[in-house]
Amino acid sequence: MQRLKDLIKKYFSNFVWFYRYLGNRIFIAFFLSISVSVLDGLGLTMFLPLLKLVDKGGNVNSDEIGNLSIIIETLEKTGISLTVLSVLITMILFFVLKGAAVYFQKVYQVYLQQGFIRKIRLNLLRNLNQIKFKSFIASDVGRIQNTMTGEVLKVNQAFTTYMNTFQQGVMVAVYLVFAVFADSQFAVLVCIGGLTTNFLYRMIYSRTKAASRALTMYDNFLQGQIIQHTAHFKYLKTTGGISNYSEKIEETIYKVEKQRKKIGFLNSISSAIREPILVIIIAIIIFIQINYFNGVMGTILISLLFFYRALTSLMTLQESWNIFMSNVGSLENMQSFQDELVYHREKDGKFDFGRFEKEIQLEHLGFSFGKTGILKDINLSIRKNQSIAFVGESGSGKTTLVNLICGLLSETEGRIRIDDVLIKSLKKKTYQQRIGYVSQDAVIFNDSIFNNVTFFAPKTEENLTRFQKVIKQAALDSFIDHLPNGKNTMLGNNGINLSGGQKQRISIARELYKEIDILILDEATSALDSETEKTIQESIEALQGSYTLIMIAHRLSTIKNVDKIVLMDKGQILEIDSFDNLVSKQERFRKMVELQEL
Numbered sequence: 001m002q003r004l005k006d007l008i009k010k011y012f013s014n015f016v017w018f019y020r021y022l023g024n025r026i027f028i029a030f031f032l033s034i035s036v037s038v039l040d041g042l043g044l045t046m047f048l049p050l051l052k053l054v055d056k057g058g059n060v061n062s063d064e065i066g067n068l069s070i071i072i073e074t075l076e077k078t079g080i081s082l083t084v085l086s087v088l089i090t091m092i093l094f095f096v097l098k099g100a101a102v103y104f105q106k107v108y109q110v111y112l113q114q115g116f117i118r119k120i121r122l123n124l125l126r127n128l129n130q131i132k133f134k135s136f137i138a139s140d141v142g143r144i145q146n147t148m149t150g151e152v153l154k155v156n157q158a159f160t161t162y163m164n165t166f167q168q169g170v171m172v173a174v175y176l177v178f179a180v181f182a183d184s185q186f187a188v189l190v191c192i193g194g195l196t197t198n199f200l201y202r203m204i205y206s207r208t209k210a211a212s213r214a215l216t217m218y219d220n221f222l223q224g225q226i227i228q229h230t231a232h233f234k235y236l237k238t239t240g241g242i243s244n245y246s247e248k249i250e251e252t253i254y255k256v257e258k259q260r261k262k263i264g265f266l267n268s269i270s271s272a273i274r275e276p277i278l279v280i281i282i283a284i285i286i287f288i289q290i291n292y293f294n295g296v297m298g299t300i301l302i303s304l305l306f307f308y309r310a311l312t313s314l315m316t317l318q319e320s321w322n323i324f325m326s327n328v329g330s331l332e333n334m335q336s337f338q339d340e341l342v343y344h345r346e347k348d349g350k351f352d353f354g355r356f357e358k359e360i361q362l363e364h365l366g367f368s369f370g371k372t373g374i375l376k377d378i379n380l381s382i383r384k385n386q387s388i389a390f391v392g393e394s395g396s397g398k399t400t401l402v403n404l405i406c407g408l409l410s411e412t413e414g415r416i417r418i419d420d421v422l423i424k425s426l427k428k429k430t431y432q433q434r435i436g437y438v439s440q441d442a443v444i445f446n447d448s449i450f451n452n453v454t455f456f457a458p459k460t461e462e463n464l465t466r467f468q469k470v471i472k473q474a475a476l477d478s479f480i481d482h483l484p485n486g487k488n489t490m491l492g493n494n495g496i497n498l499s500g501g502q503k504q505r506i507s508i509a510r511e512l513y514k515e516i517d518i519l520i521l522d523e524a525t526s527a528l529d530s531e532t533e534k535t536i537q538e539s540i541e542a543l544q545g546s547y548t549l550i551m552i553a554h555r556l557s558t559i560k561n562v563d564k565i566v567l568m569d570k571g572q573i574l575e576i577d578s579f580d581n582l583v584s585k586q587e588r589f590r591k592m593v594e595l596q597e598l
């Protein structure tokens with residue numbers, strides 16, 4: 001049994017992957033395909049007794065219709081006498097049943113497709129949400145976006161054509177069985193003719209597969225370039241570099257379209273040669289059968305019906321398989337991307353986090369990216385509702401340290417305790433839901449002010465009351481009251497309609513709305529003018545004592561009133577003290593203050 005499973009995984013890896021998402025439902029689709037083929041074959045079989053009845057004046061000799069006589073005998077046993085009318089009615093019945101089977105087959109295939117694409121999207125989204133932050137920042141953003149959008153649609157097309165290929169294969173097999181029953185000699189000849197076409201299609205398949213893989217690679221690259229073009233549009237436009245960068249994108253577009261053109265050309269060949277080859281094979285075999293094997297035209301015609309259906313299905317199979325090959329690059333990319341997401345999945349703790357009650361403790365904390373050491377032997381405690389600021393030159397390790405406290409990164413040495421519980425043992429989501437985060441680049445969604453602050457909460461009386469409370473805390477109430485649409489004002493893409501200070505206040509209000517314990521301010525005022533910075537600073541200082549404030553700052557004026565400042569250099573803590581004490585006893589800090597003319 002294990003050997004059989006290994007063989008299936010080796011030679012039917014795509015089927016195994018599809019089965020992982022659809023389970024036994026995929027076999028129901030196969031059963032419906034078989035039903036369609038069998039009912040069609042039975043309907044076609046009735047042409048032979050019909051021909052005999054018309055030709056012989058109402059008599060059908062079982063010996064004249066070969067092994068298909070079993071169908072006639074079965075009808076006679078049910079008490080149905082063979083007349084032109086009874087044969088026609090039976091034929092109609094078979095084709096009506098076939099029509100019903102085709103309907104259920106198509107509907108069920110739509111059902112499978114929708115379920116398949118939904119599971120793919122949900123699986124990608126959930127696995128991406130669980131990836132380690134360390135792995136995410138090292139990922140190709142273009143590949144992530146392309147895989148979760150364009151590649152999903154291509155994988156869906158791959159699934160559709162794979163299913164169609166199998167269905168056509170089933171139909172080929174069923175028609176061949178009927179044809180062999182009708183005239184085994186004729187059947188063998190047509191099989192030989194059909195197999196010869198496989199050599200031609202194999203060459204088309206290999207070239208299509210190579211083009212598909214190249215297309216996926218260039219699509220990923222193009223998505224990354226477009227993301228960067230959009231993100232850096234202002235810089236490119238201002239500096240006149242937009243044309244130069246656009247040339248790079250244009251080069252990639254040409255490469256993408258070249259592969260699409262190649263795939264389209266190969267698919268066109270596949271479609272164009274299908275029917276001519278089919279007719280040529282049948283014509284040659286009829287000529288051989290009549291002139292060299294004394295074939296009977298009646299059974300040849302019935303066999304011909306079966307074989308025309310079989311060869312049509314075979315050609316459709318080959319064409320579907322070629323389309324499948326044109327999407328195999330996307331399928332392989334999807335499979336490897338999902339495997340990578342699972343491999344880089346973040347390990348979660350077992351315990352729920354309630355509320356931050358006492359203290360965050362960092363004990364001999366160290367962190368490295370590969371062999372590069374970032375932090376070394378950090379010892380620090382942060383008490384509940386204390387305000388603390390991390391300062392130091394760029395690269396001193398401030399942001400990495402805060403990312404460790406947030407649970408975005410995992411320490412490589414030492415430990416972090418939250419209320420005497422190791423952070424590694426906590427369920428990250430329950431802990432991080434108690435954290436607010438405001439960065440230099442404020443996060444603004446293309447939606448209303450209310451939805452931005454409440455993070456799309458329903459407009460209940462309770463939520464509206466909380467909304468009013470936090471906009472006052474963030475000094476937003478006056479600004480919102482003067483807007484024509486008030487809290488329902490749409491903010492545009494990335495808050496294009498807002499000033500820097502307004503964006504920051506909305507970000508602060510959002511974090512306060514969440515009922516957090518810890519508020520992290522990562523260079524939250526560094527991109528603001530002095531007057532706006534002062535306003536935001538006043539809002540932040542008003543929060544001291546109510547929240548545990550953790551700040552990263554280059555502008556030292558924003559941290560004068562915090563409880564303690566942590567001075568860092570080259571991944572280590574140089575000193576921990578108040579602003580005034582650090583000025584008096586730390587020359588490095590004093591120089592920083594003097595340079596900023598404080």
